[in-house]
Amino acid sequence: MGVQEExxxxxxxxxxxxxxxxxxxxxxxxxxxxxxxxxxxxxxxFVEEQFGVEIADDExxxxxxxxxxxxxxFVEQKRASRAVA
Amino acid sequence: MxxxxxxxNLGSARGIGVExxxxxxxxxxxxxxxxxxxxxxxxxxxxxxxxxIIDLAGGGQPIHNEDQTLWIVYNGEIFNYPELKESxxxxxxxxxxxxxxxxxxxxYEQEGPACLDRLNGQxxxxxxDSRRQALFLARDRVGIRPLHxxxxxxxxxxxxxxxxxFAVPQVPRRMDPEALDQVFTFWTxxxxxxxxxxxxxxxxxxxxxxxxxxxxxxxxxDIPICPRADQTxxxxxxxxxxxxxLLVDAVRFRLRADVPVGCYLSGGLDSSGIAALTARRxxxxxSTFGIRFDREAFDEGSHQQTMAAFLGTHHREVxxxxxxxxxxxxxxxWHGEKPILRTAPVPLxxxxxxxxxxxxxxxxTGEGADEVFGGYNIFKEAKVxxxxxxxxxxxxxxxxxxxxxxxxxxxxxxxxxxxxFFGAGLDQVHxxxxxxxxxxxxxxxxxxxxxxxxRSAADSGDPYEPVRASLPDExxxxxxxxxxxxLEMKLFLSNYLLSSQGDRVAMAHSVEIRVPFLDHRxxxxxxxxxxxxxxxGLNEKHILKKALAPNLPKEIWSRRKQPYRAPIVDCLLSxxxxxxxxxxxxxxxxxxxxxxxxxxxxxxxxxxxxxRTPSEVDGMAxxxxxxxxxxxxxxxxxFRAESIPPACVDLVFDRRRGxxxxxxxxxxxxxxxxxxxxxxx
Numbered sequence: 012m013g014v015q016e017e018x019x020x021x022x023x024x025x026x027x028x029x030x031x032x033x034x035x036x037x038x039x040x041x042x043x044x045x046x047x048x049x050x051x052x053x054x055x056x057f058v059e060e061q062f063g064v065e066i067a068d069d070e071x072x073x074x075x076x077x078x079x080x081x082x083x084x085f086v087e088q089k090r091a092s093r094a095v096a
Numbered sequence: 097m098x099x100x101x102x103x104x105n106l107g108s109a110r111g112i113g114v115e116x117x118x119x120x121x122x123x124x125x126x127x128x129x130x131x132x133x134x135x136x137x138x139x140x141x142x143x144x145x146x147x148x149i150i151d152l153a154g155g156g157q158p159i160h161n162e163d164q165t166l167w168i169v170y171n172g173e174i175f176n177y178p179e180l181k182e183s184x185x186x187x188x189x190x191x192x193x194x195x196x197x198x199x200x201x202x203x204y205e206q207e208g209p210a211c212l213d214r215l216n217g218q219x220x221x222x223x224x225d226s227r228r229q230a231l232f233l234a235r236d237r238v239g240i241r242p243l244h245x246x247x248x249x250x251x252x253x254x255x256x257x258x259x260x261x262f263a264v265p266q267v268p269r270r271m272d273p274e275a276l277d278q279v280f281t282f283w284t285x286x287x288x289x290x291x292x293x294x295x296x297x298x299x300x301x302x303x304x305x306x307x308x309x310x311x312x313x314x315x316x317x318d319i320p321i322c323p324r325a326d327q328t329x330x331x332x333x334x335x336x337x338x339x340x341x342l343l344v345d346a347v348r349f350r351l352r353a354d355v356p357v358g359c360y361l362s363g364g365l366d367s368s369g370i371a372a373l374t375a376r377r378x379x380x381x382x383s384t385f386g387i388r389f390d391r392e393a394f395d396e397g398s399h400q401q402t403m404a405a406f407l408g409t410h411h412r413e414v415x416x417x418x419x420x421x422x423x424x425x426x427x428x429x430w431h432g433e434k435p436i437l438r439t440a441p442v443p444l445x446x447x448x449x450x451x452x453x454x455x456x457x458x459x460x461t462g463e464g465a466d467e468v469f470g471g472y473n474i475f476k477e478a479k480v481x482x483x484x485x486x487x488x489x490x491x492x493x494x495x496x497x498x499x500x501x502x503x504x505x506x507x508x509x510x511x512x513x514x515x516x517f518f519g520a521g522l523d524q525v526h527x528x529x530x531x532x533x534x535x536x537x538x539x540x541x542x543x544x545x546x547x548x549x550x551r552s553a554a555d556s557g558d559p560y561e562p563v564r565a566s567l568p569d570e571x572x573x574x575x576x577x578x579x580x581x582x583l584e585m586k587l588f589l590s591n592y593l594l595s596s597q598g599d600r601v602a603m604a605h606s607v608e609i610r611v612p613f614l615d616h617r618x619x620x621x622x623x624x625x626x627x628x629x630x631x632x633g634l635n636e637k638h639i640l641k642k643a644l645a646p647n648l649p650k651e652i653w654s655r656r657k658q659p660y661r662a663p664i665v666d667c668l669l670s671x672x673x674x675x676x677x678x679x680x681x682x683x684x685x686x687x688x689x690x691x692x693x694x695x696x697x698x699x700x701x702x703x704x705x706x707x708r709t710p711s712e713v714d715g716m717a718x719x720x721x722x723x724x725x726x727x728x729x730x731x732x733x734x735f736r737a738e739s740i741p742p743a744c745v746d747l748v749f750d751r752r753r754g755x756x757x758x759x760x761x762x763x764x765x766x767x768x769x770x771x772x773x774x775x776x777x
Contacts, residue, residue, distance in 0.1 A: 028696035049711030
């Protein structure tokens with residue numbers, strides 16, 4: 012399962028409680044109310060634990076976490092930079 | 097404090113049996129364990145269960161006027177009754193008791209509905225004018241005492257609590273989908289509504305007239321609105337002095353009782369202030385009562401100890417453990433009669449038991465100060481977000497939000513997300529509901545758990561529209577803080593704070609609460625005070641602190657406000673409460689009630705059992721769903737009118753054709769209500 016797919020499943024299961032219809036790749040979590048402030052924190056915790064990436068405080072901005080596509084891209088980029096290092 | 101019930105035929109007169117009335121009274125015996133009485137004629141029946149507080153020996157109800165044409169049943173207190181009685185005696189009225197009830201009846205006889213303007217009190221009552229064949233029902237200004245009614249089969253049926261109305265077996269019992277939608281938006285139902293279809297509540301500050309088959313309701317008082325131009329320009333010190341004097345008088349009035357009066361003491365500014373005024377001015381031998389929590393984040397024990405030592409009160413505590421709160425959640429709902437997104441009323445239910453067990457039946461509380469004097473964060477939030485909206489990009493302005501919500505902003509990592517959360521909708525400053533929209537929209541997220549049937553039944557358009565439509569024209573001239581204050585008082589004060597968390601959980605153990613901060617003279621004075629004095633910068637309740645500071649240790653008046661909260665998820669998932677939760681949220685129970693989506697609820701329950709720190713909104717979802725399920729089971733699924741034991745009636749005035757009698761069937765203390773009828777139904 013790809014990163015985006017795993018994140019999608021997590022959001023559907025834990026945040027939307029199974030209601031995945033409105034969750035498309037570029038839908039804003041914040042504008043549609045899919046995630047509130049604590050929802051973002053839950054998502055970040057999941058991403059850190061599931062993909063073993065470390066996220067610095069200054070990276071914790073809504074722009075990195077506002078859509079499925081943005082979160083997956085951010086995770087992929089973190090993993091890539093770790094691989095290079 | 098007491099409970100009232102009644103039935104009035106709207107069309108042709110039909111007999112009403114004592115048995116029906118006695119069963120209604122049986123449903124609310126906890127409100128009045130001391131005495132009972134009924135009045136019946138061919139059109140109307142009134143019933144009363146009494147908690148004796150004033151005129152212990154002679155104040156039994158119903159009470160009549162000199163020629164026995166007017167009859168009253170009454171729940172509450174008129175604190176200024178000695179003054180009113182004096183003037184009525186001068187006008188020739190004669191009294192056969194020393195109760196406040198009889199004063200109210202004669203004042204009504206003298207002045208009609210206008211008598212309400214003269215009352216300083218907390219009340220709900222019914223007066224039957226047998227000569228004019230007219231019924232008059234009224235409720236106090238801010239809605240401290242409850243009064244529900246329904247019209248069924250040509251009869252008006254009313255009672256202090258809904259369960260007494262349901263004690264009439266023919267009354268249909270159904271959850272109201274729109275009411276559920278409101279609870280899951282506004283945290284409670286809107287004024288006039290209950291959780292049940294067809295059952296209404298007389299809104300605060302209203303009266304009802306029933307005559308010749310027609311029912312009309314009228315507003316006699318509203319939360320005062322005073323635009324800036326009409327506000328006082330006195331300095332803050334002078335206002336604080338006026339508030340201080342009025343508060344002393346409000347407390348003096350509320351200590352009028354023929355039984356001892358205690359005080360709730362949370363350790364915060366408001367209840368400490370009331371306890372201090374009581375102990376220092378009127379009663380050095382005061383009993384105080386406080387709630388302790390296991391978790392430090394909720395506990396205010398050290399401040400309670402400080403105050404109790406400072407005043408030398410007899411202080412008693414109740415330990416509200418997570419297991420204890422969970423175990424009493426269903427009992428609280430049986431008394432509160434509506435779904436709820438919090439557990440906070442439960443510790444107050446536990447506290448009223450301690451009061452009762454200590455032999456007291458009246459306590460003063462600090463409720464209402466946050467609404468009247470500007471204590472809630474939502475008022476400051478309105479102020480800050482308005483200020484921030486002028487420069488949305490300003491980091492300094494947005495950082496002010498973090499100062500308000502220290503307890504949620506503790507985690508540095510979440511700062512940018514919270515800022516963005518509170519920053520949503522900054523372009524909506526002109527919306528009259530601006531102050532509350534963040535809260536309501538966030539709460540509405542939990543409607544995702546509604547079943548398809550509930551969602552379609554509850555879908556009556558924009559849930560905010562009834563609120564907007566109810567706002568008086570003058571509202572729009574208020575500033576941001578005053579608007580938020582009005583909304584909070586209108587929507588939340590009576591329907592949640594004074595009922596779910598006030599009257600109901602106190603009366604569950606036959607304890608009457610009295611709330612000096614909601615003396616209408618104080619509300620009216622504070623409505624003329626500019627918001628900048630109420631919240632100075634971000635310092636809440638500035639005027640009240642000034643007024644109370646001379647009576648309190650600095651540690652108390654200068655401490656940062658700690659909102660009264662109780663833990664949710666721990667409580668509902670641990671101990672016997674946890675077993676109940678898992679059963680009530682299981683597929684079988686969810687499908688039986690039909691209110692929620694079983695698969696989603698199952699996911700929520702799984703999540704709640706695995707995450708370390710559940711979010712606020714998930715906690716509210718858990719409490720809201722569980723409480724809806726329990727209320728449904730208690731009042732719809734398993735409610736049996738026949739299983740309510742009818743009250744044993746002490747005093748009967750029977751004026752039905754051919755039966756004109758008065759008899760006292762029984763005098764003396766009544767047997768306590770059996771535990772099985774008190775809770776867990």
